[in-house]
Amino acid sequence: MAEILPRTIFLERQRSDTWWIEPVLVLLGLGAFIVYATWAAFQGDHYYTVSYLSPFYSPLIYVKSGVAGSAPLWHSLLGEWPSWWPSYLPASPAFLILMFPGLFRFTCYYYRGAYYKAFAATPPGCAVGAVPQKNYKGETFLLIFQNLHRYALYVAIIYLFILTADAVASFIYEGTLGFGVGTLVLLLNPVFLGLYTLGCHSLRHLVGGRKDCFSCAGSGPINGVYRKVSWMNRHHKLFAWVSLIWVGLSDAYVRLVSMGIITDWNTWGI
Numbered sequence: 001m002a003e004i005l006p007r008t009i010f011l012e013r014q015r016s017d018t019w020w021i022e023p024v025l026v027l028l029g030l031g032a033f034i035v036y037a038t039w040a041a042f043q044g045d046h047y048y049t050v051s052y053l054s055p056f057y058s059p060l061i062y063v064k065s066g067v068a069g070s071a072p073l074w075h076s077l078l079g080e081w082p083s084w085w086p087s088y089l090p091a092s093p094a095f096l097i098l099m100f101p102g103l104f105r106f107t108c109y110y111y112r113g114a115y116y117k118a119f120a121a122t123p124p125g126c127a128v129g130a131v132p133q134k135n136y137k138g139e140t141f142l143l144i145f146q147n148l149h150r151y152a153l154y155v156a157i158i159y160l161f162i163l164t165a166d167a168v169a170s171f172i173y174e175g176t177l178g179f180g181v182g183t184l185v186l187l188l189n190p191v192f193l194g195l196y197t198l199g200c201h202s203l204r205h206l207v208g209g210r211k212d213c214f215s216c217a218g219s220g221p222i223n224g225v226y227r228k229v230s231w232m233n234r235h236h237k238l239f240a241w242v243s244l245i246w247v248g249l250s251d252a253y254v255r256l257v258s259m260g261i262i263t264d265w266n267t268w269g270i
Contacts, residue, residue, distance in 0.1 A: 044092030107149035180266025199232025
């Protein structure tokens with residue numbers, strides 16, 4: 001029987017494989033996305049072009065007129081940018097909405113395990129010594145905060161409808177039906193996000209996990225929904241990364257087209 005190593009010795013381990021590769025990749029991947037998303041949110045411009053709206057800026061609550069690459073005023077829900085906005089923050093619509101999908105991802109069961117390992121090393125891997133902790137007090141502030149995930153799920157589902165509406169709207173430019181590469185980019189975005197969101201552990205519990213004896217439920221419609229959610233849940237890690245990368249690429253694509261760095265191929269001839 002293998003000797004059990006003290007958990008208080010950081011990085012001491014009972015394994016000889018390259019366990020560190022995954023947490024390093026997570027650190028680089030999540031770190032890169034956080035840096036890019038923060039940078040993109042602070043820009044406040046070049047988030048709209050042709051009929052494409054960046055998912056980082058949807059839904060548009062306010063619009064500041066006269067900004068390069070901004071959406072037309074009619075696209076906003078509440079009109080012109082408000083005067084009460086703090087002067088030390090740029091007039092970026094992304095600040096008003098990114099917190100909500102961000103909350104869903106931050107409290108996601110998969111991401112929690114991923115960033116605990118990669119950023120906090122608690123522990124950095126299975127059978128690997130964690131950063132020593134003193135005076136462990138159980139489920140304190142951050143762990144209690146994570147319980148918001150079940151409520152963030154409802155907001156994330158609403159966002160799927162909003163981003164789907166954006167994808168449908170991208171087929172129409174100045175009243176003319178058509179499509180472009182940006183249309184495909186925005187169309188795939190809610191698909192990937194849907195696979196990630198609808199495979200959520202909280203949704204799986206909601207549609208079937210509350211039963212004391214789920215196998216006793218037979219093969220009815222609830223059982224069928226549960227099995228479909230369970231299939232997506234089994235691939236939750238894959239869909240989490242694909243959707244994260246794609247939503248970042250969607251913003252980057254709209255931004256680059258708006259700035260004139262790349263040209264969008266489309267049937268409107270723009």
